[in-house]
Amino acid sequence: MPRDNKRHEFPEIERRELLRNLGFGATxxxxxxxxxxxxxxxxxxxxxxxxxxGTGTTDGESQGTTAQQGGTFLDDTWxxxxxxxxxxxxxxxYNATNVAGATRNWVQEYMIGYRQADATYVxxxxxxxxxxxxxxxxxxxxxxxxxxxGDPLTAEDVTTQVKMDIYMQQPPADVIESVETVSDTETxxxxxxxxxxxxxxxxxxxxxxxxxxxxxEFVQRFEEAGSDSARDDVRADVAxxxxxxxxxxxxxxxxxxxxxxxxxxxxGHPAYDAIEGLSLEVTQTTGxxxxxQMGITGNIDYIGPVVLSESALEQLPEQYxxxxxxxxxxxxxxxxxxxxxxxxxxxxxxxxxxxxxxxIAQNAASLNFKAPVGKPTGIPGINQDVPQSWLGDxxxxxxxxxxxxxxxxxxxxxxxxxxxxxxxxxxxxxTVSLELVYPGGWTDxxxxxxxxxxxxxxxxxxxxxxxxxxxTWNGQTRPNGEFDITPQWWGGxxxxxxxxxxxxxxxxxxxxxxxxxxxxxxxxxxxxxxxMEEINITERTKELPQLSGEEATQTVVEIAWAVNQAxxxxxxxxxxxxxWYATNDWNVPSAxxxxxxxxxxxxxxxxxxxxxxxxxxx
Amino acid sequence: xxxxxxxxxxxxLTIVGTxxxxxxxxxxxxxxxxxxxxxxxxxxNPGMSSDAIDALVEAQAAINPDQxxxxxxxxxxxxxxxxxxxxxxWYGDPVNQILIEALPWTLFVMALSLLFTxxxxxxxxxxxxxxxxxxxxxxxxxxxxxxxxxxxYVLGVLFLFVLSYQMDLFPTGGRxxxxxPVGFSVAFLLDALYxxxxxxxxxxxxxxxxxxxxMRGNSINVLGENYLRAAKIRGLPGxxxxxxxxxxxxxxxxxxxxxxxxxxxxxxAVILEEIFAYPGIGYxxxxxxxxxxxxxxxxxxxxxTTAIVAAILFADLTYGLIDPRASGGExxxxx
Numbered sequence: 001m002p003r004d005n006k007r008h009e010f011p012e013i014e015r016r017e018l019l020r021n022l023g024f025g026a027t028x029x030x031x032x033x034x035x036x037x038x039x040x041x042x043x044x045x046x047x048x049x050x051x052x053x054g055t056g057t058t059d060g061e062s063q064g065t066t067a068q069q070g071g072t073f074l075d076d077t078w079x080x081x082x083x084x085x086x087x088x089x090x091x092x093x094y095n096a097t098n099v100a101g102a103t104r105n106w107v108q109e110y111m112i113g114y115r116q117a118d119a120t121y122v123x124x125x126x127x128x129x130x131x132x133x134x135x136x137x138x139x140x141x142x143x144x145x146x147x148x149x150g151d152p153l154t155a156e157d158v159t160t161q162v163k164m165d166i167y168m169q170q171p172p173a174d175v176i177e178s179v180e181t182v183s184d185t186e187t188x189x190x191x192x193x194x195x196x197x198x199x200x201x202x203x204x205x206x207x208x209x210x211x212x213x214x215x216x217e218f219v220q221r222f223e224e225a226g227s228d229s230a231r232d233d234v235r236a237d238v239a240x241x242x243x244x245x246x247x248x249x250x251x252x253x254x255x256x257x258x259x260x261x262x263x264x265x266x267x268g269h270p271a272y273d274a275i276e277g278l279s280l281e282v283t284q285t286t287g288x289x290x291x292x293q294m295g296i297t298g299n300i301d302y303i304g305p306v307v308l309s310e311s312a313l314e315q316l317p318e319q320y321x322x323x324x325x326x327x328x329x330x331x332x333x334x335x336x337x338x339x340x341x342x343x344x345x346x347x348x349x350x351x352x353x354x355x356x357x358x359x360i361a362q363n364a365a366s367l368n369f370k371a372p373v374g375k376p377t378g379i380p381g382i383n384q385d386v387p388q389s390w391l392g393d394x395x396x397x398x399x400x401x402x403x404x405x406x407x408x409x410x411x412x413x414x415x416x417x418x419x420x421x422x423x424x425x426x427x428x429x430x431t432v433s434l435e436l437v438y439p440g441g442w443t444d445x446x447x448x449x450x451x452x453x454x455x456x457x458x459x460x461x462x463x464x465x466x467x468x469x470x471x472t473w474n475g476q477t478r479p480n481g482e483f484d485i486t487p488q489w490w491g492g493x494x495x496x497x498x499x500x501x502x503x504x505x506x507x508x509x510x511x512x513x514x515x516x517x518x519x520x521x522x523x524x525x526x527x528x529x530x531x532m533e534e535i536n537i538t539e540r541t542k543e544l545p546q547l548s549g550e551e552a553t554q555t556v557v558e559i560a561w562a563v564n565q566a567x568x569x570x571x572x573x574x575x576x577x578x579x580w581y582a583t584n585d586w587n588v589p590s591a592x593x594x595x596x597x598x599x600x601x602x603x604x605x606x607x608x609x610x611x612x613x614x615x616x617x618x
Numbered sequence: 619x620x621x622x623x624x625x626x627x628x629x630x631l632t633i634v635g636t637x638x639x640x641x642x643x644x645x646x647x648x649x650x651x652x653x654x655x656x657x658x659x660x661x662x663n664p665g666m667s668s669d670a671i672d673a674l675v676e677a678q679a680a681i682n683p684d685q686x687x688x689x690x691x692x693x694x695x696x697x698x699x700x701x702x703x704x705x706x707x708w709y710g711d712p713v714n715q716i717l718i719e720a721l722p723w724t725l726f727v728m729a730l731s732l733l734f735t736x737x738x739x740x741x742x743x744x745x746x747x748x749x750x751x752x753x754x755x756x757x758x759x760x761x762x763x764x765x766x767x768x769x770x771y772v773l774g775v776l777f778l779f780v781l782s783y784q785m786d787l788f789p790t791g792g793r794x795x796x797x798x799p800v801g802f803s804v805a806f807l808l809d810a811l812y813x814x815x816x817x818x819x820x821x822x823x824x825x826x827x828x829x830x831x832x833m834r835g836n837s838i839n840v841l842g843e844n845y846l847r848a849a850k851i852r853g854l855p856g857x858x859x860x861x862x863x864x865x866x867x868x869x870x871x872x873x874x875x876x877x878x879x880x881x882x883x884x885x886x887a888v889i890l891e892e893i894f895a896y897p898g899i900g901y902x903x904x905x906x907x908x909x910x911x912x913x914x915x916x917x918x919x920x921x922x923t924t925a926i927v928a929a930i931l932f933a934d935l936t937y938g939l940i941d942p943r944a945s946g947g948e949x950x951x952x953x
Contacts, residue, residue, distance in 0.1 A: 085897050088709055088711070090710070094674065094677070095678075095710075096655055096658060096659045096674050096675075096678065097655060097678065097707065097708050097709070097710055098708050098709050098710065168673060168674070168677070169673035170673070170674075232677075235673075235676075235677040236677050236678075238677065239674065239677035239678050240678075240710065242710060255796075257796045258792065258793060258897050259791065259792035259793070259796060259895075260796055262796075283790075283791075284791060284792070284895055285790070285791060285895055286791070286892055286893070286895045290790075290791070290895065293778070293779060293783045293790070294783070294790070296783065297783045297784065297786075299783075299790075468648070469648075469649070470649075470654075470657050471648070471649030471650070471653045471654045471657065471910050472647075472648035472649040472653075473649075474649060474653040474654070474656050474657045475648060475649035475650055475652070475653025475654075475656075476648040476649060476653075477648075508671070508672065
């Protein structure tokens with residue numbers, strides 16, 4: 001249970017200084033750099049070509065050294081797909097229209113990643129150090145790192161990123177009190193949360209792209225704005241701004257045409273030694289089908305997180321190594337609490353007993369991409385047993401809601417429902433009728449909906465599955481509550497349960513489903529027959545950032561218990577964010593390597609930034 | 619003259635009416651650009667809180683504040699009459715700029731498609747008519763019906779997978795190679811033809827059959843006319859009879875079909891250009907529909923509508939030149 005400040009410990013060693021002292025190049029960070037997180041770690045990479053000189057990293061030597069050895073590359077171009085017309089895009093994350101999309105994974109940097117294998121937060125490779133002491137987070141940039149235009153990375157760039165996030169009301173803003181540039185290389189952030197895991201989690205996966213001399217002007221305008229409307233004006237200008245492709249990532253864009261991005265390895269990036277001499281080629285294609293076809297013919301070296309059918313999966317050549325990792329979020333049933341049946345806890349529980357979560361996940365897109373939720377707790381990380389690690393011994397007492405129609409019948413009958421002519425009727429004698437609304441273009445979700453619909457009908461509910469196109473679903477169906485049951489993301493995509501609970505209670509999707517703040521829950525924790533108490537899940541969740549240690553853990557347990565018993569939402573499955581790396585021409589760490597589990601960010605591109613993925617040589 | 623003004627006036631009214639109707643209908647589609655944006659942000663940033671997503675969406679909304687549909691209509695139509703199609707909500711660029719850059723490529727593919735479709739269709743149809751009842755006629759009638767029954771996008775997907783991805787004979791997308799500079803050069807023209815080959819082939823193979831069968835039917839009708847017997851009795855050469863008597867009369871009804879095909883091909887380009895990742899008018903229209911990008915959608919729609927109306931008007935105005943029987947009557951309609 002004492003997970004809060006133990007398993008998630010952030011490495012607070014001076015990583016690069018340590019490595020320099022040990023005599024390794026910057027890319028040696030890949031293996032030993034985070035030794036502070038687990039000194040016994042070994043990274044089991046792909047066996048290297050006998051003549052290529054690529055070495056495994058179990059001896060602590062970085063794969064990054066491969067690029068510095070003799071022989072020509074088997075492939076000197078890192079080929080990846082994009083669904084955007086390259087010459088049309090921009091690189092400003094705050095302008096969501098037609099931003100560069102997945103290409104940013106190779107061109108921009110991140111602030112923090114979350115390595116699921118050892119439950120550790122890892123700082124961007126462009127940071128020398130990142131520490132959290134009480135409510136002070138200190139980020140020290142690596143002064144040898146440069147932007148793609150050659151300007152050195154400075155602490156002011158980090159400060160600009162944090163300030164822009166605050167002014168643009170972006171995710172980390174709610175955990176930050178203030179930010180200050182302390183020196184050329186050091187930025188100090190004062191946190192509004194006592195809980196450093198929540199602080200780090202808020203920044204996990206966040207892109208770092210705000211060069212001070214580009215975005216500083218906006219920061220200044222925000223600071224000079226005297227009113228909310230003036231700040232709104234600046235915000236609109238930021239949202240309209242189209243930034244050039246100046247980043248900090250491993251590749252620098254050199255050309256953008258209608259069909260391709262071209263780039264080259266950036267000599268100011270810490271992974272440069274590992275990728276020196278490589279080019280980047282990003283090819284435009286249309287959607288997942290185009291990407292799949294490029295993969296089937298082996299034309300690309302990386303396939304981002306797409307959901308593939310079993311048959312599509314079988315068509316991919318063997319050269320692709322699948323790297324599955326839980327996305328810490330997934331498909332859950334957000335049921336409309338305005339519905340008179342759904343308002344009844346017994347009815348929600350009955351559906352939980354009817355819905356065969358494993359079958360739904362299987363039918364949605366196979367278990368390669370969807371992990372069925374075991375016990376609903378609102379805490380993601382199923383494949384890593386994250387719920388168990390938070391809930392400890394209490395986990396056993398949580399209700400599993402394993403598929404059991406007899407139990408569902410009993411629960412319903414106890415609540416006054418009855419079955420007539422094979423159809424369930426409510427206590428008022430009216431037939432139970434439910435409308436399930438799913439976004440039409442999201443095939444895996446629709447498959448899940450069809451399976452659930454079938455299960456509910458077989459049980460005797462009168463249900464109808466309606467599919468609407470995604471913009472309609474987003475713009476009309478959800479906000480107007482035009483559904484009895486609709487799927488939504490649960491889990492928060494962050495390791496700390498706070499984010500998962502927040503998604504269930506304080507999100508727009510929770511608002512769309514009219515999820516109440518409070519529920520009657522049997523207490524104490526672990527006793528489903530206990531006396532009913534009202535638990536305000538929303539308020540308890542809001543308290544979490546101010547708690548740490550055992551107090552935080554206890555609160556997590558109570559909220560999870562309330563979720564388990566009241567089922568404000570029914571988590572069905574967790575998304576497995578599988579990506580594919582080509583291993584025929586590239587040294588790629590094995591799928592169970594620690595670095596291949598850094599998610600968020602979700603695209604599993606982090607190993608590339610750490611110099612873990614290198615070209616093979618003849 | 620009155621007839622010409624009448625035709626032009628009707629064409630303009632048709633365009634304005636269609637554009638106005640489209641304007642209203644597009645805005646009646648549930649979900650707008652901001653809803654699409656919300657979905658995009660959520661898909662790209664699964665960990666982002668809803669408040670943060672709302673903040674980004676609201677910032678975008680402030681760029682184009684809400685107006686009533688009447689205000690939007692008046693504002694839009696007055697801009698259109700001044701030649702300004704607005705700014706794309708998704709791309710952030712002027713719609714004029716996007717479409718002007720994309721239009722030549724679509725015209726290139728469409729022109730080639732029409733040229734080959736009609737050349738093959740007319741030629742094949744004429745021969746089939748002359749050889750009516752022969753094995754050649756039966757075979758190519760069947761082939762024409764078969765290919766005409768295949769949707770062009772199915773053939774497009776098949777070509778892309780087999781000829782591009784599997785056999786690597788054609789590019790998998792794009793309009794031209796990055797290595798070949800855009801300009802009036804043989805290398806560029808060949809490269810553009812190479813990239814347009816599969817989209818053109820998809821259109822031609824699935825459409826030539828209709829023209830061939832139509833031409834065959836027209837030709838057989840003409841072959842039964844008395845004036846042909848008279849021509850033969852007069853001892854006119856067979857080639858002259860074939861081209862000037864049969865061919866010319868049989869092809870006349872296809873003239874209007876050709877003009878209407880210009881419009882339908884623009885419509886077909888929407889899906890085909892998306893399949894081949896070929897950024898022309900159709901590609902951008904597909905993206906615009908998906909993104910609920912009203913200005914870009916309308917801009918592409920105006921071009922397609924105008925092309926159809928202009929083509930039919932052109933057919934109407936010029937039909938008399940190729941068929942003297944139609945030249946005298948101001949009341950005649952070719953459509």
